[in-house]
Amino acid sequence: MMNPKTQNKVAIGTLYGVAGLVVLILLALLGYILVSGLPQLSWHFLTAPAKAFLKGGGVGVQLYNSFYLLILAMLISFPIALGAAIYLYEYAKDNWVTTTIRTAIEILSSLPSVVVGLFGFLFFVVKLRLGFSILSGAFALTFFNLPLLTRSIEDSLRTIDTTQREGGLALGLSRWETVTRVILPAAVPSILTGVILSAGRVFGEAAALIYTAGQSAPALDFTDWNPFNISSPLNPMRPAETLAVHIWKINSEGIMPDAKAISSGSSAVLVLAILLFNFAARYLGKRLYKRLTSA
Amino acid sequence: MFLSNDVQGNTEMLERHIVQPADADHPTILSTEDLHVYYGKKEAISEGDLRFASNQITALIGPSGSGKSTFLRSLNRMNDRIATVTGRIMYRGVDINQPSIDVYEMRRRVGMVFQRPNPFAKSIYDNIAFALRLRGTTDKHELDEIVETSLKQAALWNQVKDDLNKSALALSGGQAQRLCIARAIAVKPDILLLDEPASALDPVSTSQLEDTLLELKQNYSIIIVTHNMQQAGRISEYTAFFNQGRVLEYDTTSHIFTNPQVQITSDYVSGNFG
Numbered sequence: 100m101m102n103p104k105t106q107n108k109v110a111i112g113t114l115y116g117v118a119g120l121v122v123l124i125l126l127a128l129l130g131y132i133l134v135s136g137l138p139q140l141s142w143h144f145l146t147a148p149a150k151a152f153l154k155g156g157g158v159g160v161q162l163y164n165s166f167y168l169l170i171l172a173m174l175i176s177f178p179i180a181l182g183a184a185i186y187l188y189e190y191a192k193d194n195w196v197t198t199t200i201r202t203a204i205e206i207l208s209s210l211p212s213v214v215v216g217l218f219g220f221l222f223f224v225v226k227l228r229l230g231f232s233i234l235s236g237a238f239a240l241t242f243f244n245l246p247l248l249t250r251s252i253e254d255s256l257r258t259i260d261t262t263q264r265e266g267g268l269a270l271g272l273s274r275w276e277t278v279t280r281v282i283l284p285a286a287v288p289s290i291l292t293g294v295i296l297s298a299g300r301v302f303g304e305a306a307a308l309i310y311t312a313g314q315s316a317p318a319l320d321f322t323d324w325n326p327f328n329i330s331s332p333l334n335p336m337r338p339a340e341t342l343a344v345h346i347w348k349i350n351s352e353g354i355m356p357d358a359k360a361i362s363s364g365s366s367a368v369l370v371l372a373i374l375l376f377n378f379a380a381r382y383l384g385k386r387l388y389k390r391l392t393s394a
Numbered sequence: 395m396f397l398s399n400d401v402q403g404n405t406e407m408l409e410r411h412i413v414q415p416a417d418a419d420h421p422t423i424l425s426t427e428d429l430h431v432y433y434g435k436k437e438a439i440s441e442g443d444l445r446f447a448s449n450q451i452t453a454l455i456g457p458s459g460s461g462k463s464t465f466l467r468s469l470n471r472m473n474d475r476i477a478t479v480t481g482r483i484m485y486r487g488v489d490i491n492q493p494s495i496d497v498y499e500m501r502r503r504v505g506m507v508f509q510r511p512n513p514f515a516k517s518i519y520d521n522i523a524f525a526l527r528l529r530g531t532t533d534k535h536e537l538d539e540i541v542e543t544s545l546k547q548a549a550l551w552n553q554v555k556d557d558l559n560k561s562a563l564a565l566s567g568g569q570a571q572r573l574c575i576a577r578a579i580a581v582k583p584d585i586l587l588l589d590e591p592a593s594a595l596d597p598v599s600t601s602q603l604e605d606t607l608l609e610l611k612q613n614y615s616i617i618i619v620t621h622n623m624q625q626a627g628r629i630s631e632y633t634a635f636f637n638q639g640r641v642l643e644y645d646t647t648s649h650i651f652t653n654p655q656v657q658i659t660s661d662y663v664s665g666n667f668g
Contacts, residue, residue, distance in 0.1 A: 262512035265472065266574070270525040270581055271502035280524060285515040 129370065136367025139360050145368070148318050149345070154357040158365050160316040163332060164339040165372075168233055168312060169302050171335065172240035177294065180245055184252035189264075189278050208246035213306040215243045220310035231338040236312025243307045244297055251293030255286045288387040295380035299373040305343035313338030314348050342369050411655035413645045415447040415632055423448035423615045424469065424504075424585055429481035431464050431473065438464045438477065441640040446585075446632075451607060451616040453626035453647065456636030457662065462619045465636065466587050469617065470504040471497050485585075502529075505583035509590040511570035513562035513577075518554050521562045521573055522580045529581075540580050547613075548576035549606045568599025572606060579614065586610065588618040592625065604629050623663055627651050635659045 101109070147157025191197045219239030229235040259282050267277030283290075316339060319332045326333040340348065342365055349355075349362045415422070424446040431439035439461045446452050454462040468479045471490070474497065483491040490500050514521050522541045531537060541558070545551040550572040554565075562573055571591055578586060588607075592600040600622075607616060607629055620626050626633055626647060633650040635643040635658075643650060643659040654660040661667050 260512070262508055262510055263514065265506075265508060266512040266514065266577075269470070269472065269501060269506035269508070270577065271498045271500075272525060272528065273498050276528060280528065281514050 132363070132366050132370050135363040136365075136370075139364030140367060144361075144364055149316060149361075150355055152355055154355055156355060156357075156361060158342060158345060158361070158368065160319055161340055161342045161345040161365070162368065163319065164233070164312070164316060165302055165341040165343070167332065168236050168240065168308070168339060168341055169298060171233060171237035172244060172301055173294070173298060175237055176241040176244045176248055179241070180248035180252055181290075183245075183249045184256060185278060187249070188253045188256040189274065189282070204246045204249055207242075208250065210243075210246075211306070212243055212304055215239055216307040216310045218242070219307065224311055230336070231311065231313030231315075233312055233335045233337060233339045236308050236339065236341075237335075239307045239311040240301050240304060243304060244301050247300070248293065248297050251297065252290055255289035255293060256282060258289055259285050288384045291387060292380045292384040295376050295383070299376040302376065303343050303369055303373055305341070305347045308341055308344050309347065312341065312344070314340050314344055316340040316345070342372075407657040407660075408655050409642075410441075410640070411643045411645065411659075412443075412641065413649075414445045415450070415646075417447055417450075420447035420450050422446065423486065424617075425484045426465075426469075427482040427484060429465075429468065429479070429483065431461070431468055432478040432480075433476070437639060439468070439639050442636075444634055444641060444644060446615060446617055448584075448615045449611055449613075450631040451611050451618060451629050452632040452634065453630035454617065454619045454634050454636060455621075455623065455626050455662070457667070458621075459638075460636040461639040462634075462636040463589055466589055466617060466619050467506075469585075469587055470501050470506055472501075472506060502581045503583050504585045504587065505578035505581065506587040506589070507571070507574050507578050507591050510594050511565075511567055511574055513565065513570045513573050515561070515563055517559045518562045518565070518573060519558040522577050525577070525581055544576040544580040545573075547579055547606075547610060548572040549602060549609070550576055566599075568595050568602060571595060571599070571603060575603075575606065575610075579610070584615060586614045586616045588616065590619050590621060593621060600625070623651075623665070635662065637662075 144157045145162060146159040147155075148160050149158060150156030187197060187200065191200075216239055219235060219242065223229045223235040223238045224231060229238075263281055263285060264277055267281040268274070272280065317337060318330065320328075320330040321332055323331045324333055325331050326335065328334060329337060346362055346365045346369070349358050349365070353362070355361065422445045426443050429439060429442045430437060431442075442461070442465050444452075454466060456462045464473065464477065467473045468477070468491075469483060471479070473479055479491055481491065482489045485500075485504065488495075490504075514524075516524065519541055522544055523537045526537060526540060531540070542551060542555075545554065550569060553569060554560075554573075562570065565573060571594070575586075575591075592603050595603060604625065607618070610616065618626075618630065630647045633645065633647040634641050635650060635654075635656070637658055643654060643656045645655075650659065651663055654663060658667075
């Protein structure tokens with residue numbers, strides 16, 4: 100039998116060991132990606148179109164596609180998630196209907212993204228005849244993103260004290276006015292953090308896009324902003340390979356001589372972009388909170 | 395509901411003693427008739443018929459769980475989604491406890507201040523002005539004037555007049571609570587309900603708050619729930635004693651504190667239980 104003091108020491112030692120191992124693995128992965136990827140980065144790499152057979156291709160189109168898809172997916176999923184979260188937390192009573200909805204959301208959030216992708220392929224690409232397109236991809240990403248975003252917004256609403264709601268109602272505001280004028284403004288920093296973090300997840304998603312947004316990246320004419328032209332960057336009906344899909348594709352069937360270098364570079368860009376999202380989330384969240392609380 | 399044996403056994407003491415206010419200068423502004431409140435199947439208020447005099451302060455006292463806060467929150471229907479309230483709540487001759495009443499409009503006449511100060515995450519100015527803007531008061535001068543008057547009435551103006559655009563969340567507890575009072579009176583209610591408004595405040599802030607309430611009763615009818623006997627004694631004209639969901643005694647505050655007619659009231663105000 101150990102005495103409590105030794106027991107405590109052993110426990111702390113074990114926990115330190117486990118935590119250290121996790122950090123070590125993460126740092127090793129991150130370090131490997133950055134060390135092998137950063138040397139590939141250049142302005143040319145970030146802006147040039149990809150080449151299928153020759154060396155020296157870039158990821159400009161893929162990078163642009165990733166952002167465009169992300170924005171479209173967020174534009175579609177955010178209003179739906181916001182509405183669902185407001186309904187679930189502010190209006191719905193706790194009964195079997197809301198329990199069912201919450202369970203469904205939880206199950207959906209653990210759905211493998213490749214399943215979402217195949218569903219998107221069958222439904223949007225084939226059934227609705229949207230083809231391999233940015234729109235199909237954005238819809239698939241919406242399905243992928245909705246459950247987690249809804250939960251994160253609901254959690255943000257939960258952090259706002261009930262007394263705030265009572266305060267609004269006691270002034271003669273309706274429930275809707277209380278939610279939109281009192282609760283949402285107070286929850287904005289935390290909602291924003293959730294949105295940006297989920298944007299990071301969406302940005303790095305590949306499996307849901309392979310069969311929806313497609314695996315080809317037709318050259319874009321960045322001087323043509325008419326969304327109805329096939330080479331326009333804004334055209335939502337064109338197939339659009341994203342950065343994450345590009346990495347997957349190069350590694351499985353890339354035949355350009357510098358496939359490895361491009362894959363490494365793309366991975367570094369992806370990781371850096373997601374890091375950027377995370378820092379932005381923290382910074383903006385803090386800044387907004389400060390502005391709202393101490394002017 | 396039951397009463398303990400020693401109370402029933404005491405023949406000199408009454409079981410209930412209700413004297414409704416009758417003062418021609420302060421006519422009844424709000425009254426409850428046959429009021430019952432249920433949480434699910436559990437009855438939280440079984441006997442609570444009271445009349446409240448206008449421009450006076452009425453204190454609701456009683457031990458924890460006696461139903462005084464539940465009663466207060468029923469008066470402006472803050473319990474609507476939480477509990478079932480039956481019976482009539484008469485305000486200026488209208489039963490406000492019926493479905494056809496515009497409950498949002500009604501709450502502008504019957505305002506409420508809560509136990510914990512709950513300023514909104516907005517500037518001090520907007521805490522007061524934004525509810526007015528929502529109801530169509532958009533004139534800057536008019537808003538400025540209402541903000542100033544309300545803050546003066548709540549005895550907060552001198553401390554915040556240079557910081558109106560600062561966040562209300564930076565105020566101290568006592569200041570925040572007075573901001574909540576200013577916010578409540580800015581919409582010009584008739585009646586102000588206060589649910590233990592001083593329980594989260596230090597003695598100095600509490601005393602300032604009491605002074606504020608004594609000032610306010612010139613323009614408002616005030617009903618206050620308090621755990622603090624001295625507070626009830628200091629500021630109120632009438633006191634209702636709640637126990638186990640019933641009003642056991644209702645009378646002028648001086649009677650309740652100097653000559654209670656019900657044993658439990660006597661025990662409670664003299665600090666023997668509660």
